[in-house]
Amino acid sequence: MHELGIMFNVIRTVETFAQQNGVEKIDTLVLLVGELSPVVPHYLEACYPAAVDGTLLQETKLRIEIMPGNALCKPCNLVFNLLENHKLCPQCCKAEWEILSGQEFMIKEILAC
Numbered sequence: 001m002h003e004l005g006i007m008f009n010v011i012r013t014v015e016t017f018a019q020q021n022g023v024e025k026i027d028t029l030v031l032l033v034g035e036l037s038p039v040v041p042h043y044l045e046a047c048y049p050a051a052v053d054g055t056l057l058q059e060t061k062l063r064i065e066i067m068p069g070n071a072l073c074k075p076c077n078l079v080f081n082l083l084e085n086h087k088l089c090p091q092c093c094k095a096e097w098e099i100l101s102g103q104e105f106m107i108k109e110i111l112a113c
């Protein structure tokens with residue numbers, strides 16, 4: 001479980017941003033996690049309270065938005081969800097595709113109070 005380390009990095013980044021911009025309190029931290037990224041949202045949520053304890057984000061709510069893992073099928077140009085279709089194109093049943101989205105992990109928004 002590497003989520004705790006990731007969470008510490010996120011918190012450090014947000015704290016630095018807050019200090020540089022004179023933000024004293026943050027209401028909500030919004031993270032964007034791709035379905036295909038190795039980061040597990042459930043684990044992020046689980047370690048969040050411990051990770052923010054004693055930091056600027058102690059009272060900050062965590063919101064995680066999921067980016068669907070979509071791929072473009074090269075033979076037939078269909079865009080489809082990789083996980084829902086077990087990594088096979090539902091139209092031509094081929095597995096020759098390129099990933100369009102779903103691998104991202106980023107701080108999407110910091111909502112001030």
Ligand SMILES: [Zn+2]
Pocket residue numbers: 073074075076077078089090091092093094
């Ligand atoms: Zn196809």
